[in-house]
Amino acid sequence: MYRTIRTIRIVIALATMLLPAWALVAGHETVFSNMQILTALLSGSFICLVFWVLATLFYGRIYCSLLCPLGTVMDCMAAVARLVGRRRRAYTYSQPANAVRWLFFVLAVACVLVGGSVLPTLLDPYTDYARMVTQFVVVPLGEYGPGAVFSLSSMSIAAGIALVVAAMSWRHGRRYCNTVCPVGTLLAVPAARSVFHPDINTDKCINCGECERVCKAGCIRLSDHTVDASRCVVCFDCMSVCPNQAITYRQGRHRLGMPMMQPSGGNQPQNFVAPPEESTTIKQEK
Numbered sequence: 001m002y003r004t005i006r007t008i009r010i011v012i013a014l015a016t017m018l019l020p021a022w023a024l025v026a027g028h029e030t031v032f033s034n035m036q037i038l039t040a041l042l043s044g045s046f047i048c049l050v051f052w053v054l055a056t057l058f059y060g061r062i063y064c065s066l067l068c069p070l071g072t073v074m075d076c077m078a079a080v081a082r083l084v085g086r087r088r089r090a091y092t093y094s095q096p097a098n099a100v101r102w103l104f105f106v107l108a109v110a111c112v113l114v115g116g117s118v119l120p121t122l123l124d125p126y127t128d129y130a131r132m133v134t135q136f137v138v139v140p141l142g143e144y145g146p147g148a149v150f151s152l153s154s155m156s157i158a159a160g161i162a163l164v165v166a167a168m169s170w171r172h173g174r175r176y177c178n179t180v181c182p183v184g185t186l187l188a189v190p191a192a193r194s195v196f197h198p199d200i201n202t203d204k205c206i207n208c209g210e211c212e213r214v215c216k217a218g219c220i221r222l223s224d225h226t227v228d229a230s231r232c233v234v235c236f237d238c239m240s241v242c243p244n245q246a247i248t249y250r251q252g253r254h255r256l257g258m259p260m261m262q263p264s265g266g267n268q269p270q271n272f273v274a275p276p277e278e279s280t281t282i283k284q285e286k
């Protein structure tokens, strides 16, 4: 089932990456830019933000898996990196870079509050995507619409952003999403408390590590079988590769049944029930 969901997600993501590119070439870009959080906010509309915050509260960061074209560009780069790598490139769990991500977020908000638009537009994922399409596709095609005139500075900025995004996603998947992007930082807050999220059933998990190896967000920690929902971009990759259907997209958390799989550091979940002591006694009698 999760493979089918993952395939549908990829098709939708590719469509929401290619359609805005076509719209930019055809001059209809406002149709798509109005659906993007920071772009809509910068133009004074809060409806888009409210909608996506509510959607994230229910389903996690589906905005990052379905609608953001820059996220799909990163997935394409990461997919190529995995294909051309001499051996299968594996991701590992990484600690959240909260200080860095919040620094970028605060800087972007501060700039908006004082009326500056340079940094927010440099950090807005949709504006970055539109800038790259404009400079690398629209201008070479000769579609010199408003904002599509060749200039060395615009081309340099687009090339610089493309290089940063490509370098980060080539090696680290969605690291950019969880360290630089202010939209990702904003959505991480409701995502951390989302109703639906990936969850590992430790009674089924065989510790093969496949889920952690494919997690482009680096948010699966197998040492205590937890998934950091604030960084998860709901791509369904982990669920598609799990050989035992141990990681699922669900409400709530599985009760951890096996003592050796409890979170390290003595943090037992509140509903943890220790195994009955007589089982040890029976073993000893045998």
Ligand code: SF4
Pocket: 063, 064, 065, 068, 069, 070, 071, 072, 125, 176, 177, 178, 181, 182, 183, 184, 185
């Ligand atoms: S975190 Fe930012 S760049 Fe990444 S997918 Fe989400 S909105 Fe796009």
Ligand code: SF4
Pocket: 200, 204, 205, 206, 207, 208, 209, 210, 211, 212, 222, 241, 242, 243, 244, 245, 246, 247
């Ligand atoms: S892929 Fe499934 S079985 Fe393997 S470590 Fe992850 S959750 Fe456990």
Ligand code: SF4
Pocket: 198, 211, 214, 215, 216, 217, 218, 219, 220, 227, 231, 232, 233, 234, 235, 236, 237, 238, 239
């Ligand atoms: S936890 Fe699973 S769904 Fe979330 S980003 Fe990682 S691989 Fe994708």
